[in-house]
Amino acid sequence: MRDIEVVDPVFASYVLGNAGLKKLADGFRWTEGPVWFGDHNALLFNDLPRNRTMRWSEHGVERFREPSDYANGQARDRQGRLIACSHRRRCLLRIEHDGRVTELATHFEGRRLNSPNDVVVKSDGTIWFTDPVYGISTDYEGGKQASEIPEHVWRLEPDSGTLTPVISDVVGPNGLCFSPDERQLYVAATGVLLAADHTKSIQVCDVTAEGRLSEGRFFARVSPGFADGFRCDEHGNLWCSAGDGVHCLSPDGRLLGRIRVPAIVSNVAFGGLSRDRLFICASETLFSIFLNVRGAVWP
Numbered sequence: 001m002r003d004i005e006v007v008d009p010v011f012a013s014y015v016l017g018n019a020g021l022k023k024l025a026d027g028f029r030w031t032e033g034p035v036w037f038g039d040h041n042a043l044l045f046n047d048l049p050r051n052r053t054m055r056w057s058e059h060g061v062e063r064f065r066e067p068s069d070y071a072n073g074q075a076r077d078r079q080g081r082l083i084a085c086s087h088r089r090r091c092l093l094r095i096e097h098d099g100r101v102t103e104l105a106t107h108f109e110g111r112r113l114n115s116p117n118d119v120v121v122k123s124d125g126t127i128w129f130t131d132p133v134y135g136i137s138t139d140y141e142g143g144k145q146a147s148e149i150p151e152h153v154w155r156l157e158p159d160s161g162t163l164t165p166v167i168s169d170v171v172g173p174n175g176l177c178f179s180p181d182e183r184q185l186y187v188a189a190t191g192v193l194l195a196a197d198h199t200k201s202i203q204v205c206d207v208t209a210e211g212r213l214s215e216g217r218f219f220a221r222v223s224p225g226f227a228d229g230f231r232c233d234e235h236g237n238l239w240c241s242a243g244d245g246v247h248c249l250s251p252d253g254r255l256l257g258r259i260r261v262p263a264i265v266s267n268v269a270f271g272g273l274s275r276d277r278l279f280i281c282a283s284e285t286l287f288s289i290f291l292n293v294r295g296a297v298w299p
């Protein structure tokens with residue numbers, strides 16, 4: 001398949017000879033935040049600069065939530081509710097089952113968050129998210145505003161509202177994802193926006209039983225471009241956004257192969273009935289590809 005490049009032979013077993021990259025919809029400004037809703041057989045994602053959350057299904061694409069408060073990364077919590085990072089409101093949002101919107105985390109010690117970027121929910125219900133300044137650096141993605149707090153990765157206990165900084169030394173914390181056993185947390189460090197910063201990398205931390213993190217260490221660097229969002233498969237491989245498509249990285253950080261995508265990829269999500277379909281948000285377009293590997297299921 002011309003879309004597929006096998007670097008390590010194991011990657012050949014993850015792809016299908018008769019299922020290539022397929023364009024599902026386009027004409028958006030910048031797609032982000034893919035999250036699969038199996039009970040609706042649909043994917044929610046954001047057209048971030050247009051301030052809309054979209055809903056894709058085999059029947060087509062429609063607007064799901066507008067305004068979206070310039071939502072970026074998204075996830076589902078353990079109760080199946082949509083959790084969204086809002087640039088404009090500088091907070092984490094939860095869309096309740098009846099459609100009401102709840103602000104989950106807005107401030108830390110009296111100072112506003114920057115612009116939550118990406119989010120994952122751990123099996124214990126805690127919500128982990130990154131908070132770089134990207135969303136308040138331009139009017140395009142939510143509106144220029146002053147930063148009041150250094151960039152962090154945060155852990156939120158949603159019942160108590162307790163917000164705890166878990167990483168404070170990453171410049172431009174962006175995508176994040178737990179390993180399938182939740183013993184590792186991967187975090188993209190994308191540095192200063194638009195800077196030719198060769199330190200852009202993915203860091204990995206060990207997660208303790210108490211929800212603390214070890215010091216981060218280098219995991220991998222993707223090229224061309226840099227890692228924005230990523231998700232794990234059932235084997236613990238990372239399917240990672242890159243400048244030329246999606247890169248598949250082994251749990252020890254080696255490039256196994258890549259799916260070439262004709263646009264800059266921002267984020268990915270596994271979905272479909274068997275979790276074997278990778279949805280790819282890439283600039284103005286939503287793509288998918290069926291794989292012979294399934295997305296991770298957390299404990």
Ligand code: MG
Binds near residue numbers: 073117118174175229
């Ligand atoms: Mg991101």
